[in-house]
Amino acid sequence: MKATGCWCVCCRFMNKPASANRRYQPTCHEHAANCYTHALLVVPAALGVVLLQRLSHTGWERLTACVYGLGLCALFLVSTVFHFITWKMSHLSRSLEQCFHMCDRVVIYFFIAASYTPWLNLRDLDPPAACMRWLVWLMAAAGSFYVFNYHEKYKLVELVFYLTMGFFPASAVMFMNNTEGLWELLYGGCIYCTGIIFFKSDGVIPFAHAIWHVFVALAAAVHYYAIWKYLYTPANRRHTCRA
């Protein structure tokens, strides 16, 4: 992808911010950073899922680990493929690149739903909160519908959608009978929110998108740690009706 012009002291590290309803064009160095920051996490994510599978004692736990794992691996894999294509295969048609970009955005909705799934599935929830088990997937489907129909048209609306998807299911998780792990969930959420500053700073801060990737990786690691520590344990099984 060609640079759109010198902007900072060293134009290799940042281009001009994108104009309204256009996508920022990273420099070559930024493309590489965007690609590597998520490519390096595909294998650790897969290994983490294998570990949860080995810790599973019931079919429900295995299914939950599988759904969470698919969301986690898909996030890093789809992101890596998209950034690799925009970096190395810019000769592809604009519409095909646009398609990969939409997939990169859609997978975020499914990743958020998958991240909540272990908490919603492996903890007891009272009836109104239990609806969130399927509501998160409905929200992910609605977000995907929005991406496929209004991609890049209303960036602020897209951000509001992501924040709603990220925080609304927490209203159910907060009312779990067993509240162990809630602080880690909150820490992870705060890391994601801090990362949004960089997500919205392309062309303002060099390597902003790659820094956003690092925040995503850190937050996902905190959430994985909480799932491993509090949900796939004998103590958690004793507290739930599904044990």
Ligand SMILES: [Zn+2]
């Ligand atoms: Zn990205």
